[in-house]
Amino acid sequence: MEKESGWIKKSKEEQSLIYDFAERYKKFLNEAKTEREAATYISETLKRAGFSEDLSEEKVFKTYREKSVFALVKGKKPLTSGMNIIVSHIDTPRLDLKQNPLFEEVGLAMFRTHYYGGIKKYHWVAIPLSLHGVIVKVDGRKINLRIGEEDDDPVFAIDDLLPHLSRKTLDEKKLSEAPEAEKLTVLCGSIPLVGVEKDSVKAAILEILKNSYGIVEEDFVSAEIEVVPAFKAKDVGIDRSMIGAYGQDDRVCAYAMLEALISLDKPERSCLAIFTDKEEIGSEGDTAIRSSFLFMMIYEVLESMGLKPDDVTIKKALFSSRAISADVNGAVNPMYQDVHEKQNACYLGLGVCVEKFTGHGGKIGASEAHAEYIAEIRRIFDANQIIWQTGELGKVDLGGGGTVAKYLAMYGMNIVDCGTPVLSMHSPFEITSKLDVYETFRAYRAFYNS
Numbered sequence: 534m535e536k537e538s539g540w541i542k543k544s545k546e547e548q549s550l551i552y553d554f555a556e557r558y559k560k561f562l563n564e565a566k567t568e569r570e571a572a573t574y575i576s577e578t579l580k581r582a583g584f585s586e587d588l589s590e591e592k593v594f595k596t597y598r599e600k601s602v603f604a605l606v607k608g609k610k611p612l613t614s615g616m617n618i619i620v621s622h623i624d625t626p627r628l629d630l631k632q633n634p635l636f637e638e639v640g641l642a643m644f645r646t647h648y649y650g651g652i653k654k655y656h657w658v659a660i661p662l663s664l665h666g667v668i669v670k671v672d673g674r675k676i677n678l679r680i681g682e683e684d685d686d687p688v689f690a691i692d693d694l695l696p697h698l699s700r701k702t703l704d705e706k707k708l709s710e711a712p713e714a715e716k717l718t719v720l721c722g723s724i725p726l727v728g729v730e731k732d733s734v735k736a737a738i739l740e741i742l743k744n745s746y747g748i749v750e751e752d753f754v755s756a757e758i759e760v761v762p763a764f765k766a767k768d769v770g771i772d773r774s775m776i777g778a779y780g781q782d783d784r785v786c787a788y789a790m791l792e793a794l795i796s797l798d799k800p801e802r803s804c805l806a807i808f809t810d811k812e813e814i815g816s817e818g819d820t821a822i823r824s825s826f827l828f829m830m831i832y833e834v835l836e837s838m839g840l841k842p843d844d845v846t847i848k849k850a851l852f853s854s855r856a857i858s859a860d861v862n863g864a865v866n867p868m869y870q871d872v873h874e875k876q877n878a879c880y881l882g883l884g885v886c887v888e889k890f891t892g893h894g895g896k897i898g899a900s901e902a903h904a905e906y907i908a909e910i911r912r913i914f915d916a917n918q919i920i921w922q923t924g925e926l927g928k929v930d931l932g933g934g935g936t937v938a939k940y941l942a943m944y945g946m947n948i949v950d951c952g953t954p955v956l957s958m959h960s961p962f963e964i965t966s967k968l969d970v971y972e973t974f975r976a977y978r979a980f981y982n983s
């Protein structure tokens with residue numbers, strides 16, 4: 534059980550494959566900063582790879598509410614004998630604009646936000662931010678918004694309090710309470726509209742929004758606008774061995790499984806990829822893994838194949854399936870090693886991580902993979918020379934976390950957590966190792982082909 538860097542096991546040729554894969558992955562991260570953008574990128578990539586929305590074809594896909602995607606490559610064996618399923622999530626912690634967001638104070642216009650998922654609020658002040666989302670007009674017209682990503686685009690920011698004045702107000706607070714969520718307001722303008730007496734800067738911003746996008750203040754009520762970091766994915770380190778970017782939990786696994794799926798050519802078992810939404814808030818809601826989405830998709834696939842899509846048939850197909858819950862794991866932080874139990878934690882650069890169970894102290898809320906199934910995964914990975922490690926999220930009394938694994942386990946299938954180690958997880962700039970990203974892709978491809 535030695536812990537040895539994966540890099541020294543790779544030839545020069547393999548290292549260049551790893552670096553090439555990382556370039557394509559960074560492009561995906563830059564284009565897909567929200568769940569809607571990820572769903573669009575994924576469905577367009579699938580189309581280019583020959584996947585069809587006509588479910589009777591061999592390679593098929595379907596998107597749901599522009600936020601989750603289901604893609605299937607039909608295998609040689611019947612679907613009802615079980616599938617190889619990989620599921621990842623494409624939502625990420627962020628700030629959402631409130632329904633009535635715009636206001637003005639001291640001659641500055643700002644948007645109010647409500648954060649989504651597990652963020653550290655202090656991460657979000659004083660960094661460049663971009664706005665992404667849709668505004669749906671009352672007549673159903675949809676206006677897409679994406680400001681802050683092009684080189685000549687403006688960006689947005691949340692004002693932080695200068696150290697000279699923050700001693701009482703912020704510095705003495707607990708880190709988890711500073712700043713208050715209501716203070717996470719996004720600066721968006723400062724020029725007043727001539728001739729308007731009250732809130733003239735806000736009026737000027739509304740004027741620009743009307744002229745540029747045809748939207749009025751009431752339209753924010755039926756909008757979904759997400760505030761995310763404006764910076765791009767970058768290589769990290771003098772050796773360029775790592776990637777720093779927003780949203781790698783869990784788009785790293787989503788990208789790896791997308792690449793794995795499109796590489797398939799008539800596998801033995803049918804291979805299913807589920808890109809799900811709302812994992813970061815507990816898989817609640819109709820686009821999450823807990824909705825009937827999966828069940829309905831399988832129903833429609835069976836129906837399109839002329840098979841009887843009754844309840845028992847669908848449950849049997851799911852019951853006989855085996856799955857990977859593709860989600861990231863927190864790698865050992867070099868400066869906070871004592872939160873990890875280092876013999877069982879995962880490390881950056883040691884390959885894709887297999888996690889037998891999630892949950893917290895006492896395995897509460899865990900979906901635990903069986904020894905037999907882990908042995909099967911070991912056989913598949915070893916046969917394909919995958920560089921992999923095991924992982925457990927933090928010390929027993931300290932750590933913990935959940936994934937979607939338990940929601941697929943409900944159908945009775947074998948499932949195990951397996952994904953990429955990440956540093957600075959849930960921060961605006963998460964860090965992965967290029968080697969681990971590539972081994973995640975190779976691991977998923979090997980699983981699909983098994």
Ligand code: MN
Nearest residue numbers: 782783860861
């Ligand atoms: Mn995740």
Ligand code: MN
Nearest residue numbers: 782783813959
């Ligand atoms: Mn997460």
